[in-house]
Amino acid sequence: MTKTSPSEHATAAPVPEASAKATAARSGFRIGPEGWTTLALFGLTVFMILASRLISSGFGSWQQAQAILLLSSFTIVLGFGQGLVILIGGLDLSVGVVMTLGGILAYRWIGTSLVALFWAIPCILLVTGCVGAINGLGATLLRLPPFIMTLATSLIIYGVFLGFTGGQPRGVASPALTSAYTSTFAGLPVILWLLLIFIILATLVQSHSSFGRRLYAVGTSPMAAYIAGLPVRLLIVAAYAISGATSGLAGILLVGYATGATLTMGQSYLLPSVAAVVVGGASILGGRGTYLATVGGALLLTTLSTIIEALGLAEGWRTVIYGLVIMLALLALRENMGIGWALTPKFRNTASRSRPGGAGHKPNKTGGNG
Amino acid sequence: MQHQTDEIDDASGGPAPQTPVLRVAGVSKAYGATIALNSVTLEVLSGEVHALLGENGAGKSTFVKVLSGIVRQGGGALSLDGTPYEPRSLMDARRSGVSTAFQELSLLPNLTVAANLTLPHPLKGGLGLASRSRNEARAVELLHQFDAADISPRSIVSRLSLAQKQRIEIIRAISHRPRLLVLDEPTAALAEPEWLFRIVEQLAASGMATLYISHRLSEVRRLCNKGTILRNGDSIGPIAIAETSDNEIFRMMVGKRSEERRQVASGSSVVRDVAIEVSGLTGESIHDVGFSLHKGEVVGVAALEGQGQRELFRILGGVARPLRGTISLEGSLVNLKSPGQALAAGAGIAFVPEERKSEGIFLTQSTCANVTLPLLNRLSRFGLVSSRREYAVAADQIQRVQLAERLLRLRISALSGGNQQKALIMRVLLSGARSLILFDPTRGVDVGTKQTIYEVIHRFVQDGGSVLIYSTELPELVKLSHRCLVLYRGRVAGELSGENLSEEGLVALATGHNIEEIRSRETA
Numbered sequence: 040m041t042k043t044s045p046s047e048h049a050t051a052a053p054v055p056e057a058s059a060k061a062t063a064a065r066s067g068f069r070i071g072p073e074g075w076t077t078l079a080l081f082g083l084t085v086f087m088i089l090a091s092r093l094i095s096s097g098f099g100s101w102q103q104a105q106a107i108l109l110l111s112s113f114t115i116v117l118g119f120g121q122g123l124v125i126l127i128g129g130l131d132l133s134v135g136v137v138m139t140l141g142g143i144l145a146y147r148w149i150g151t152s153l154v155a156l157f158w159a160i161p162c163i164l165l166v167t168g169c170v171g172a173i174n175g176l177g178a179t180l181l182r183l184p185p186f187i188m189t190l191a192t193s194l195i196i197y198g199v200f201l202g203f204t205g206g207q208p209r210g211v212a213s214p215a216l217t218s219a220y221t222s223t224f225a226g227l228p229v230i231l232w233l234l235l236i237f238i239i240l241a242t243l244v245q246s247h248s249s250f251g252r253r254l255y256a257v258g259t260s261p262m263a264a265y266i267a268g269l270p271v272r273l274l275i276v277a278a279y280a281i282s283g284a285t286s287g288l289a290g291i292l293l294v295g296y297a298t299g300a301t302l303t304m305g306q307s308y309l310l311p312s313v314a315a316v317v318v319g320g321a322s323i324l325g326g327r328g329t330y331l332a333t334v335g336g337a338l339l340l341t342t343l344s345t346i347i348e349a350l351g352l353a354e355g356w357r358t359v360i361y362g363l364v365i366m367l368a369l370l371a372l373r374e375n376m377g378i379g380w381a382l383t384p385k386f387r388n389t390a391s392r393s394r395p396g397g398a399g400h401k402p403n404k405t406g407g408n409g
Numbered sequence: 410m411q412h413q414t415d416e417i418d419d420a421s422g423g424p425a426p427q428t429p430v431l432r433v434a435g436v437s438k439a440y441g442a443t444i445a446l447n448s449v450t451l452e453v454l455s456g457e458v459h460a461l462l463g464e465n466g467a468g469k470s471t472f473v474k475v476l477s478g479i480v481r482q483g484g485g486a487l488s489l490d491g492t493p494y495e496p497r498s499l500m501d502a503r504r505s506g507v508s509t510a511f512q513e514l515s516l517l518p519n520l521t522v523a524a525n526l527t528l529p530h531p532l533k534g535g536l537g538l539a540s541r542s543r544n545e546a547r548a549v550e551l552l553h554q555f556d557a558a559d560i561s562p563r564s565i566v567s568r569l570s571l572a573q574k575q576r577i578e579i580i581r582a583i584s585h586r587p588r589l590l591v592l593d594e595p596t597a598a599l600a601e602p603e604w605l606f607r608i609v610e611q612l613a614a615s616g617m618a619t620l621y622i623s624h625r626l627s628e629v630r631r632l633c634n635k636g637t638i639l640r641n642g643d644s645i646g647p648i649a650i651a652e653t654s655d656n657e658i659f660r661m662m663v664g665k666r667s668e669e670r671r672q673v674a675s676g677s678s679v680v681r682d683v684a685i686e687v688s689g690l691t692g693e694s695i696h697d698v699g700f701s702l703h704k705g706e707v708v709g710v711a712a713l714e715g716q717g718q719r720e721l722f723r724i725l726g727g728v729a730r731p732l733r734g735t736i737s738l739e740g741s742l743v744n745l746k747s748p749g750q751a752l753a754a755g756a757g758i759a760f761v762p763e764e765r766k767s768e769g770i771f772l773t774q775s776t777c778a779n780v781t782l783p784l785l786n787r788l789s790r791f792g793l794v795s796s797r798r799e800y801a802v803a804a805d806q807i808q809r810v811q812l813a814e815r816l817l818r819l820r821i822s823a824l825s826g827g828n829q830q831k832a833l834i835m836r837v838l839l840s841g842a843r844s845l846i847l848f849d850p851t852r853g854v855d856v857g858t859k860q861t862i863y864e865v866i867h868r869f870v871q872d873g874g875s876v877l878i879y880s881t882e883l884p885e886l887v888k889l890s891h892r893c894l895v896l897y898r899g900r901v902a903g904e905l906s907g908e909n910l911s912e913e914g915l916v917a918l919a920t921g922h923n924i925e926e927i928r929s930r931e932t933a
Binding site: 243247248249250252253255256259260262263264265266267268269270322326327 | 726728747748749751752753759760762767768769770771772773774778782783785786788789792793794796836840
């Protein structure tokens with residue numbers, strides 16, 4: 040049927056020199072494009088913190104760096120769940136409200152008791168995880184578009200809050216949670232150590248566990264994953280459930296940081312959670328992205344908003360600059376991944392399109408008989 | 410260029426030489442390295458119904474696309490009524506007087522019959538807006554004229570039966586009053602082809618030229634005097650249909666290749682255990698399909714496009730569900746609800762789908778990750794995958810499919826199609842399944858990869874595995890399989906094995922003919 044030139048057998052494009060050198064020969068590990076994105080994000084964050092000295096002498100200090108780390112802890116935690124959902128090709132717009140749910144429950148259940156900490160936190164994670172699982176079931180069994188499903192869930196939960204709390208959540212901020220932000224261990228706030236543990240565990244789950252590897256497969260091509268025998272629906276529901284639980288965790292942390300709970304406490308973290316993942320180089324179509332890059336994205340965005348805040352500009356300008364910088368960051372960071380990947384097939388098509396007008400074209404002048 | 414000839418031309422050869430409506434001279438078309446058309450030459454006269462015959466992949470669809478302006482030819486020349494014809498688009502072709510009824514129907518499913526018949530230029534009402542009543546009136550007129558008054562112009566196309574849709578597709582093509590009508594497998598879904606024959610004969614009498622693409626020789630004999638055969642992108646002909654026997658036509662379609670020696674010693678004397686037994690399998694496009702696949706056996710499936718093979722393979726792979734019928738693995742009945750279940754059922758069934766890029770491999774992942782996906786549990790401890798062990802296992806295994814180790818770390822999208830296919834086959838082998846369901850596994854891959862895939866299949870069945878393989882390339886089936894089933898219109902039309910397994914035999918069965926009958930008629 041088809042004739043293919045034998046030269047095609049000469050396999051794929053040669054390994055580029057640079058990446059061959061970057062190959063750590065023994066472990067089978069190398070810094071791929073995703074690794075470079077992560078490094079670039081961390082580098083940019085450090086650079087911005089140092090450069091902010093120019094704006095104000097109080098900036099660029101170690102204290103300020105710590106403050107930024109504390110502030111970004113919520114987005115970093117949210118970003119894990121959001122990142123997994125985006126990895127499987129979905130989107131979780133309920134993270135803000137579920138974060139609020141976690142916060143309100145923590146405010147109410149934990150109180151001043153230290154014992155409550157040990158039963159309440161698992162319970163809160165379970166409840167918020169279930170909310171996430173419901174999102175996942177809606178996206179798989181009911182086949183609702185993920186953003187509609189998660190938006191609907193968040194509206195419903197918000198309505199339930201209003202009904203139950205009468206607009207004003209009651210409770211006490213747990214002193215234990217607050218102390219995670221105020222007390223230090225080995226020179227760093229306790230929360231940063233906890234965050235470090237979280238990041239390590241999350242990276243292991245996303246990039247090095249068989250579960251995470253299956254999520255990548257599902258995100259790359261759900262149909263191929265299905266044919267390869269993976270339980271695609273279960274994996275999708277699991278990703279949403281984790282997103283619910285990490286949102287709940289972020290809510291618990293926020294109660295400790297803000298020493299209080301409001302009905303809108305999580306709202307402002309929804310967009311940063313998506314932005315951190317996307318700035319980190321993940322494809323919104325799924326299948327690509329690493330958690331470390333999301334962490335980098337969260338740090339970069341938090342640094343950025345802190346600095347913009349310090350510029351003393353009007354609120355409108357701050358938002359404009361924030362938006363512009365996110366756009367620029369996306370363009371710059373996607374250079375080697377997103378854009379190249381998205382455009383290549385198109386270019387290939389145009390290149391292979393045959394020239395207009397065949398080579399052997401001759402006007403055919405046979406005398407008509409009409 | 411579009412002048413209506415009122416004189417009635419006699420296709421069987423009036424003495425006066427006339428300008429053909431369509432003249433095609435040495436037309437070629439390549440997609441990258443793949444040559445779809447090498448050199449096609451043919452002429453269709455006014456009032457003639459010219460047959461175009463060829464097996465799968467001979468280039469028929471590409472030729473239709475060139476004629477109807479969807480793709481542009483690479484070389485050669487086309488002329489219409491003596492004027493150079495180079496359509497830039499479907500609309501351009503239609504303006505020049507060529508309209509096509511496509512095999513893959515081109516109707517808009519969510520619009521009404523009337524809208525489909527009058528697009529792209531719906532009749533306007535008073536305000537310059539499309540007028541529903543005028544369009545419906547026009548549709549009724551067309552439906553009556555072409556003997557399809559049973560179809561309501563208000564029906565939504567997606568609710569029509571396949572046969573009705575095909576009639577609408579044909580009527581729409583004819584309604585443009587073309588100089589040349591291209592009918593691509595027009596009777597594939599028609600219950601009563603006589604309807605079409607009447608219309609075509611009537612229009613031919615008024616001077617329209619028709620290119621009739623079909624694999625049904627009986628229809629071709631009924632309608633056409635002359636024909637052209639496409640084989641591997643080359644045209645053979647013109648041939649006088651009436652003076653050429655079915656067998657000669659099959660031989661021309663298949664060519665010399667059939668002399669190639671078969672490699673597999675067929676008809677193994679030892680009766681082996683049954684791996685998969687299928688009986689009464691019925692789905693949307695298959696009816697009462699039954700066969701058995703033994704351990705150590707390669708069973709081929711041959712069929713023209715769309716004879717139900719896709720559904721059959723997807724059912725066996727657990728992707729689609731049958732309406733009726735049973736599948737048993739090693740004697741016990743199974744219900745394959747998902748590919749995961751198929752892999753886990755009995756000794757395991759693994760499916761290689763036709764769409765490598767969207768259903769087979771994971772494009773954004775590394776080759777290594779693609780290959781080791783089925784092994785993740787075995788490669789991990791406490792849920793964590795050891796990347797060193799993973800790499801070592803992959804590097805060790807890919808030698809079985811002759812894939813270079815350096816490709817493991819690359820993203821699989823950077824690999825050639827052939828290497829991607831090797832990686833996919835490797836993954837399927839690593840799943841541990843003892844039965845492979847391969848749907849056109851060598852499609853679009855290079856010669857070297859094909860050879861590798863053949864070797865892998867040989868080794869797999871030698872080790873007691875079993876393989877069911879569909880291929881669009883008949884020589885491949887003849888070479889690889891011990892037995893070959895032929896599907897025609899969703900049913901098993903026959904089975905060839907041993908010395909009877911030949912390309913001519915497969916072509917005959919696949920086009921709804923019986924090779925034994927033909928042979929006995931010839932010898933008689």
